Amino acid sequence: MTVERTFSIVKPNAVAKNVIGAIYSRFEAAGLKIVAAKMVHLTREQAEGFYAEHKGRPFFDGLVDFMTSGPIMVQVLEGKDAVRRNREIMGATNPENALAGTLRADYADSLTENAAHGSDSLESAEREIAYFFANNEVCPRTR
Ligand code: DGI
DSSP states (O other): OOEEEEEEEEOHHHHHTTOHHHHHHHHHHTTOEEEEEEEEOOOHHHHHHHTGGGTTSTTHHHHHHHHTSSOEEEEEEEEETHHHHHHHHHOOSSGGGOOTTSHHHHHOOSSSSOSEEEOSSHHHHHHHHHHHOOGGGSOOOOO
């Protein structure tokens, strides 16, 4: 297992529930290190660009409405097998299928309002990190 970086979002419904810290604690308890983080309120253009692969799908406009409905936390997580590990912590996309103890089981309100995002591959992670962070905003741990 190699050390990887993945991109993560605490989505607007989870920020509204005031569980940013609870979610960060799950990442840290799993050994994932937060090496970049900020709060942003996406414009429609930013949300449409981030989810461009879903443009034209029936749920696209609702997804953009949701992702622009309030601020989000965006972060870069670093650790062994970080892409897969973060997906495990999040649980299945549809909260009805999410295992007990996962973020989506605990904090999702619906398939659209599913509390968290995590990159699905190393290639996606690289693209998504660059979408939100300049190189000098990602801070490797020096101690
Ligand atoms: O990588 P994921 O977030 O787990 O899933 P994804 O990249 O396939 O889809 C991005 C988001 O779009 C997902 O978190 C929730 C939403 N979504 C995906 N498929 C559907 C959907 N929303 C609705 N309402 N219906 C869908 O079929």
